[in-house]
Amino acid sequence: MKGHHPTPQNLAEKMVRRLFEGNLPMEGDRILYPGCGTAPFAVAVENICQENGWPTPSGYGVDISPELLEAAREQSLRHVRFEQRDFLASEMLEEEGPFNYIVGNPPYVPIEGLNKEEKTRYRAEFGTASGRFDLYILFFERALEMLAPSGRITFITPEKWEYVETATPLRTLLRDEEVHVEEIRHIEEDTFEGLITFPSVTTIRRSQPSKTRVVLRDGTTHATMLPASGQSWASSIRGADLRDMETGLTLGDVTTRVSAGMATGADSIFVMKRDEVPSSLEPDWVRPTVSGRQLNEKGSPRTDSVLLCPYRDDGSLVEEQKLGTFGEWAQRHRDRLEDRSCVKKAGKEWYAWHETPPMSDLLQPKIVFKDIEKEPRFWAEREGDIIPRHSVYYLVPDQGVSFDGLLTYLNSPIAQEWMEANCQRAANGFLRLQSRVLRQLPVPKDIVESYQTALAL
Template sequence: MEKKEKIRSKNIGQVFTPQYLVEEMLDYAGYKNTAIIEKHIIDNSCGDGAFLQVAVKRYCEEALRAGKNSREIKTHLECYIHGIDTDKEAYENCKANLEKVANRYKIKNVAWDIHNQDALAVKTYDGKIDYVVGNPPYVRVHNLQETYDEVKQYRFANGGMTDLYLAFFELGFNMLNPSGKLCYITPSSWLSSVAARNMRNHVMEKRNIISLVDLGHYQPFPHVTAYTIISLFSNDKQSDRFDYYTFNSETRQRNHVANLSLQDSCIDGILYLSDKEHLDTLRSIKTSTPPRLVTVKNGFATLADNIFIGEDVPESTITIKALKASTGKKYKCLFPYDEKGKPLPPDKIFSEKQVADYLQAHKDELLKGRKEHPAWYQFGRTQALQDVYKDKLSINTLLRTEKDLKIEYVPKGEGIYSGLYAITHDGIPLEDIKQILETPQFSDYIKLLKKYKSGGYYTYNTKDVEQYINWYISYKSDNKYANKSTFLGQYFEFV
């Protein structure tokens, strides 16, 4: 069964929600107690019915407490419980599972309002639903075949390489009645991705967020690596304030962090989550425009590291050392370029027999199936070539704390790959840059960006590091490079 579920999650984006999360999410949405009687609830990607099974259980119990008889409850279940799923097997399982729940309360032969359809084509429920809940499919739109054009008609999903769950957000919002609530668990990428820009604009305009529960590194789904967030919206809320929670994986409860305004959270069109003090610091880093005293770039992209870099590379006049930034280890590197990063002429490269023999032995692999290419013996991309003959610092791209940073001095004549590197201008020593980065403050800043990776790590890119360093150099009030512009020193104090 586990193998079968893994295949289904991979092929059609279905991710099956564990019971405890279903219970928590229905509680968050307010689908409990007497408030649920005669209220419409839908899961528009219902799968086997994880959310709807709990909804039916709660509805039956509340209806019985309210004095409803079995016939009345059966009618209510047929009227107020709704589901849609495109997968035939899941659809059949869902109806069977709901019937089992109803049977526990002596209610049988319910004509369930569950449909085996493409939810994105269903308009029946628009403007009618009190509670939209669920776990929308996680799949890139470009991987879809039959429904691609239909999905791209949704405004939230027409932003290029988008995800299907964004269209389901728009679908869910369309289904809500004037006081309806939507509660989804989805990838947290809607807070920051380019593809989700239209959704964020909608949220900023409607001001309808009630709360966000960031699950962080916690992985609630078997067989699926996803960094998720529980988002709760309400149509009858128009306030720019919302509650931000983290999720405790041990207690399986949410922990309140802050009540934020959208203005606090939104920085350059991206929604960040933290307390206000940290967000103020982050806003300063992300929106200030200091002089570019340090440049951070990506290392080599040979696209064939196993050929150009390693112990098997022959010694020659074009062999240099290259440091692997992710590990801090150095290896031999065949570097067919001059000191300015320009390609050496072929007669120079192939003049040494050991180099010629080595490259010829790997020619087919370097051509990658092409019949011929004039520059087959060069790196796949040109990045970082022009900086080999400059002093620089290598920087790895994963951390949990500052102790995970691997920052190494790399002298002129040596290269860097599998990571980033920094070069300085105006005579700023590289050692000072190293000291700036090897601090709890830098690692705290990286954690604010919430670019999660497995194992509890966070990742970051050239822009993230460069912005921080130049902000620090230019504005940190007690450092020797600070300019005379005004800056509140406490912005740097992370708590």
């Protein structure tokens, strides 16, 4: 089954104990195992109920994989029947439910793993099938539809639904007046062997909302009232009270651009050391450049690397008949350059870059930073001549914004704390400094020299 990642038995037992915590099973209760796989949760339920002398709920397990269901039936569990069914099919609502308990490990299937028919069906039937949704998000919605009053759900999923834009409808749904997110527990990032998923165990109850208990990976706990709208929950979950930062201004308000650097589609050809550039190409076709790795190594955006650039200062591509020595050089690599997707699929000229450079912004004094970093750091590129590559992001301050003031603020502890609380996690404790998130960073008004004047205009 696509998206299926076996749940370790010890984890399944911990999740079932959380499912029953303060909500012990009673005679007549029902439990649902969506995407049941080989039945680790059903095994845990039967063992824990027998161990404690509790009534075992009547169980129902569904999965679309006959192979996994065969393995589940081989467990010889007494309390559960298994059927080959699609949990996300509308027929589930007509024939089954409600359930007092729902527990599972929904499949992780990004939108790229779905065919056209599946995408169309899900978008028509699920309010949470928004943007580049993942299948596990839909499992939350369907489970809520099948949950009895006062019933409880415990799911393990990637944590990113707590803050990515795609999951906005899910976060809105989970702040419904009859849905209480009881607990969010972040567990070890390597819980699933061979995967780095940043898993989160979420327990939800059909009841009036209240504060959510949060357990972070370092063992610290706190209670928080999650935002009522679909906005990111990251700062609330990570325990950062940053309300005093709100000024009415964000980084997006005071910058012309916050964007990733350029992708050529063939860095091995367009990028070289300055002393390797043929003399016939200097200086008309050469631009200084920097990569994320070089920012770390040099501690400065100024490096000995250059980009061979067929674009004018206004961003227009030089016509092929006017390429001169650049064209002679590029012809030697034509087969490789024509093999890129930007040429084959997007119809770009064979010597163009994968992305068209916004030269009017790139050739400005700017602040640069790595796309992924454990401790975010920002550098000044004051000359405005360096073209960042795709592993480097850059931002261009608006006129009237203090360049040095903004740079100092971005490297300040308070800004770093905000990024720690709001940016998406990458492996090994690193943060993804996505432009969409950074544009929301509150900034102090005193770095905008003409703030009041700008408001008046």
